[in-house]
Amino acid sequence: MARKKQYIEEEVIDKAMHLFWRNGYENTSMQMLEKEMGINKFSIYSSFGNKHGIFLESIKSYKNKTKTMFDTFKNASNGVTDIKQFFNDSVAIGFQNNNEKGCLVTNTYNEFSLIEDELINKQMTVFMDNLKNLFIEKLRLDPKKDEDTIQKQANFLVLAKHGLAAATKVNSQKEIEDYIEMTFNNI
Amino acid sequence: MARKKQYIEEEVIDKAMHLFWRNGYENTSMQMLEKEMGINKFSIYSSFGNKHGIFLESIKSYKNKTKTMFDTFKNASNGVTDIKQFFNDSVAIGFQNNNEKGCLVTNTYNEFSLIEDELINKQMTVFMDNLKNLFIEKLRLDPKKDEDTIQKQANFLVLAKHGLAAATKVNSQKEIEDYIEMTFNNI
DNA sequence: TTTATTTCTAAACAATCGTTTAGTTATTTT
DNA sequence: AAAATAACTAAACGATTGTTTAGAAATAAA
Numbered sequence: 295m296a297r298k299k300q301y302i303e304e305e306v307i308d309k310a311m312h313l314f315w316r317n318g319y320e321n322t323s324m325q326m327l328e329k330e331m332g333i334n335k336f337s338i339y340s341s342f343g344n345k346h347g348i349f350l351e352s353i354k355s356y357k358n359k360t361k362t363m364f365d366t367f368k369n370a371s372n373g374v375t376d377i378k379q380f381f382n383d384s385v386a387i388g389f390q391n392n393n394e395k396g397c398l399v400t401n402t403y404n405e406f407s408l409i410e411d412e413l414i415n416k417q418m419t420v421f422m423d424n425l426k427n428l429f430i431e432k433l434r435l436d437p438k439k440d441e442d443t444i445q446k447q448a449n450f451l452v453l454a455k456h457g458l459a460a461a462t463k464v465n466s467q468k469e470i471e472d473y474i475e476m477t478f479n480n481i
Numbered sequence: 482m483a484r485k486k487q488y489i490e491e492e493v494i495d496k497a498m499h500l501f502w503r504n505g506y507e508n509t510s511m512q513m514l515e516k517e518m519g520i521n522k523f524s525i526y527s528s529f530g531n532k533h534g535i536f537l538e539s540i541k542s543y544k545n546k547t548k549t550m551f552d553t554f555k556n557a558s559n560g561v562t563d564i565k566q567f568f569n570d571s572v573a574i575g576f577q578n579n580n581e582k583g584c585l586v587t588n589t590y591n592e593f594s595l596i597e598d599e600l601i602n603k604q605m606t607v608f609m610d611n612l613k614n615l616f617i618e619k620l621r622l623d624p625k626k627d628e629d630t631i632q633k634q635a636n637f638l639v640l641a642k643h644g645l646a647a648a649t650k651v652n653s654q655k656e657i658e659d660y661i662e663m664t665f666n667n668i
Numbered sequence: 669t670t671t672a673t674t675t676c677t678a679a680a681c682a683a684t685c686g687t688t689t690a691g692t693t694a695t696t697t698t
Numbered sequence: 699a700a701a702a703t704a705a706c707t708a709a710a711c712g713a714t715t716g717t718t719t720a721g722a723a724a725t726a727a728a
Contacts, residue, residue: 670728672727
């Protein structure tokens with residue numbers, strides 16, 4: 295044993311996560327990461343391998359940040375009401391981080407949708423599939439809905455979540471609330 | 482007078498536009514543009530100034546490509562039906578260009594939403610505002626709608642258009658049709 | 669056919685990208 | 699206190715970015 299790390303990996307990743315959230319992957323340079331994380335490039339590379347590695351850890355950190363919200367949603371049992379609550383909670387996370395726009399996962403989904411990156415794209419696909427399955431699970435709690443309707447509505451909600459992410463970038467809180475209200479008029 | 486240009490600017494811009502559409506702005510390099518446009522960097526720079534200039538011309542070219550669709554929409558007078566038709570037409574454009582994903586304007590909107598680029602962002606804002614105003618105009622044709630409802634619905638539709646653009650990237654034609662159907666259940 | 673002008677090719681530009689390395693500093697173990 | 703080990707700083711790496719330039723090729727006007 296010898297000298298100990300003068301930083302906590304979880305802490306510097308949290309800072310990196312916010313930087314990626316603000317600027318996206320491609321528009322965040324190692325130089326910016328170095329400054330924001332407050333540690334040298336050498337330390338970054340020895341801890342996380344490469345830029346891609348920092349990003350993957352940042353997404354983990356984001357997922358961890360939103361874990362409580364997701365768990366609440368998963369354990370809920372009131373059907374559509376809970377999906378709506380989940381939409382509102384998603385917006386709230388954006389509003390409690392003023393400089394960060396939209397949802398990091400959706401932003402990443404958009405940025406990488408035009409690029410070939412197997413690992414990231416796989417993660418994004420899995421995320422969206424899980425979200426859809428959660429919606430399906432909640433919608434099935436309503437005995438009045440037939441399976442075909444449930445599938446259509448789940449798909450609609452996943453895409454509506456994209457619209458919501460776009461909304462949190464530019465629209466006012468009032469407009470976002472209206473959007474959610476209208477989205478669920480349908481369901 | 483001396484030697485003439487061996488290329489037609491509109492033609493090479495059309496090629497550049499498709500390349501930007503496929504890859505986005507940042508992930509399209511001058512090297513790629515040189516190859517795709519089939520002319521030398523010098524020629525590109527003398528015609529369009531810089532990469533930014535090529536992109537702006539490409540967006541013009543895209544707008545021109547979709548002009549007919551927009552004009553049809555503008556001149557229509559059946560209200561909501563026409564908005565729905567416009568949504569369907571937007572999807573069709575994506576499907577007639579197999580390698581190009583989503584809508585170039587929406588893609589650009591997403592990519593630049595995290596970057597400070599006054600000119601592009603101004604253009605995107607104007608585009609979205611015009612779209613919203615068109616929706617408002619069509620919605621007003623229905624005498625049963627009050628002004629508050631019209632504003633909410635127009636805003637909803639602009640955001641739904643984002644969801645639609647996301648859908649055209651990954652969803653099947655059937656799923657997209659269902660999404661449009663559900664979107665307009667509301668209106 | 670010569671001259672003037674423009675476009676062409678191809679090489680080079682400085683700046684930045686992500687990444688690596690050499691050498692110093694600090695801490696633990698012997 | 700000496701030796702060993704790990705983390706630090708800071709400079710350099712090659713590759714690629716967007717952009718510019720020098721010189722050859724081509725065509726219009728004289």
